[in-house]
Amino acid sequence: EPEVTQTPSHQVTQMGQEVILRCVPISNHLYFYWYRQILGQKVEFLVSFYNNEISEKSEIFDDQFSVERPDGSNFTLKIRSTKLEDSAMYFCASITGYEQFFGPGTRLTVL
Amino acid sequence: DQQVKQNSPSLSVQEGRISILNCDYTNSMFDYFLWYKKYPAEGPTFLISISSIKDKNEDGRFTVFLNKSAKHLSLHIVPSQPGDSAVYFCAATTNAGKSTFGDGTTLTVKP
Numbered sequence: 004e005p006e007v008t009q010t011p012s013h014q015v016t017q018m019g020q021e022v023i024l025r026c027v028p029i030s031n032h033l034y035f036y037w038y039r040q041i042l043g044q045k046v047e048f049l050v051s052f053y054n055n056e057i058s059e060k061s062e063i064f065d066d067q068f069s070v071e072r073p074d075g076s077n078f079t080l081k082i083r084s085t086k087l088e089d090s091a092m093y094f095c096a097s098i099t100g101y102e103q104f105f106g107p108g109t110r111l112t113v114l
Numbered sequence: 115d116q117q118v119k120q121n122s123p124s125l126s127v128q129e130g131r132i133s134i135l136n137c138d139y140t141n142s143m144f145d146y147f148l149w150y151k152k153y154p155a156e157g158p159t160f161l162i163s164i165s166s167i168k169d170k171n172e173d174g175r176f177t178v179f180l181n182k183s184a185k186h187l188s189l190h191i192v193p194s195q196p197g198d199s200a201v202y203f204c205a206a207t208t209n210a211g212k213s214t215f216g217d218g219t220t221l222t223v224k225p
Contacts, residue, residue, distance in 0.1 A: 007157075036212060046158060046203060046215040059212055094157050102148070103213055105157035 005029045007106035009095050015112045019084050024109045026078045026095030034098040035078045037070065038105075039063070039091040046094065052078065085113045117141045118206050120216035128224055133191040135219050137204030140185060144206035148213065149178060149189045152201045161202075162189070194223045 008027045016022050028035050037049040050060040052070055069081045078097075082089055090113045096103040119138045127133045135149075145166040150158035164171040164178045164187065171178050177190045191198055201220050205213040 038215075045217040048212045048214065051212050092155075096157075102160050102163065105150075105159070108155070108157045110155070 007095055007097055007104050009093075009106035009109050011109060012107065013110045013112070015114065016085055018087055018113055022082050022085055022111060024080045024082075024093050024095075024111070026080070026106055027076055028078055028095065028097030029099070029104055030076070032097035032099055032104075034058075035072070036096040036098070036103065037080045038094045038096065040094065040108075041088075041091045049080070049093075082111075085111075087113050089113050117144075118204055118214050118216040120202075120204055120219050122219050123217065124220045124222070126222045126224065127194050129196055130193045133189075133194045133198065133221055133223065135189040135191075135202050135204070135221065137187045137189075137216050138185060139187075139206050141206070141208075141214075142185070143208050144214075146207045147178070147180060147187050148205045148207070149176075150203040150205060150215075151198075152203060152218070158203055191221075194221075196223045196225050199223050 010025045014022055035052045038046050040046045048061050050064045050070055051058045067083045072078050092108040092110050094108045095106040117140050148163040149161040151161045152158045162173050162176045162178050164180050169180050175191055180187045199222050201218045203218045204216040207213045
């Protein structure tokens, strides 16, 4: 069964550093999403991506964040200058119809 | 403005009994509702969904009920099993857009 994969599973970084989180969505899906979940809180929408551009983004997705699909298979989330409050699980998802398929997540720890 | 709410942060039931998880929403534009199950350190896993044109959808031990006039949906699990212990998220979406998640309900099924 096809699945969404994410790398790395855990990323530890120093505050102010750039991180890139990677996702390989399911190949025939067209819509891609990033969500995050701060420990103990709910899953929050960050951004949706369709046809090689952002279709919607939340208030959380400020200028420090960017997404791209550099090669037609990978879907990346970049945080330019990480803050302590960026520590969270980051989930990638791709969609067919209404059902979103989530990846296993990347745990980002900012020290 | 929290558009999807799960008012019970936790629920504990005995194995074999029914688990009922509740969810309320405020945005009448939502037309599709999903339940996800999440284990620690894993991504949400799709469980069951319902379109706004239906009031019930059943899949094995899982049934979702939708009351559009009350903007309320519920997930019934019967009989509950210890392996059902997880965090359950209700989510709502519009026409293949982003999912808006509730805060989650932690279900514990005791043997």
